[in-house]
Amino acid sequence: MRVVVTRPAHSGERTARRLAEMGHEAVLLPLSKPIRHIDATRQALSDTRGAIAVTSAEAIRTLRAIGQPLQPHLGRPLFAVGKATADEAKNLGFIHVFTSEGSGTELAELISREWADIPQAPLLYLAGSPRAAGFEARLTGLNIPFQTVECYRMQNIIIEDATLRRLFFDASADAVLLYSHQTAKRFFSLPFLQRHQNLLASTRFLCLSEAIAEAVPPSLHSHVDIANMPDEDSLLALLAAK
Known part of the structure; x- marks a missing residue:
């Protein structure tokens, strides 16, 4: 075909x-093609200490573009939608990767189940633009504190x-x-x-x-x-x- x-x-x-x-x-x-916000992503990592969430492999590629300054953050728990994105995170060097199949809503449910066992700091959501609202809406509904940082934007x-x-x-x-x-x-x-x-x-x-x-x-x-x-x-x- x-x-x-x-x-x-x-x-x-x-x-x-x-x-x-x-x-x-x-x-x-x-x-479309991604326009990466590398400096903003690097700063967001420096300003936070909790778990990281990504709903797209493009976010992992932005992290890869940071280079050596990413190394101190590879031990942070990382939550990803889909096996392909999770595999990219593991290949980049993240040690504790949690994977949810399905949508951002299901990722939020997974984070909720694991929340008691991870460092209690606001979740850092490395997001793209535009994006679906489901993940952030469900995090709010589950009372999980989070900070959203747009690490890339898709340009037509x-x-x-x-x-x-x-x-x-x-x-x-x-x-x-x-x-x-x-x-x-x-x-x-x-x-x-x-x-x-x-x-x-x-x-x-x-x-x-x-x-x-x-x-x-x-x-x-x-x-x-x-x-x-x-x-x-x-x-x-x-x-x-x-």
Whole structure:
């Protein structure tokens, strides 16, 4: 199958390798790129002493960019959504990594269960922008003190019509992988695709969660498949479902 990957370049290249191993043709279409706030992240680490939480691997990559000043903080408990993000944290050198599958809400529940056994200081949430509100809302509901610091911001990439023509007009796409609500909204708002909606008539939209699927236009809902679990293994398994 010819599969369009809408993730940022670093993650998208990893997904493309997995798709190639599965026998699919991967087409990269990153719609945004991270702008890293390295100084603010370094300062936030220096000003805090408790556990760290991340809901995206992009936060771990910002930590990696800090370099040597990160070393004193590698012993702090780190809570991460998803195995891939947790593995990146471990590869970076974090010793005590707790992993939650699913959404930010489930990560907050995990933190609540472990809270009594970790240093009692406000949690440092290294966040991106834009982001879903679920994690912070659930932390508040669980009375877990936290500080949010935006360590990166996703900046939209300008996509030329010629690129989209090559990807969707010159050769049809069998499937598009959608990993976030924001990315899905951006994809379907691209002017070229809005002018040529017929190009998507036979394309499947594989979504990591129901929240992401909500960003798909109603006219294309019959083309949507949602992963059983919000992880890439479940998402890619959908390629073999039909």
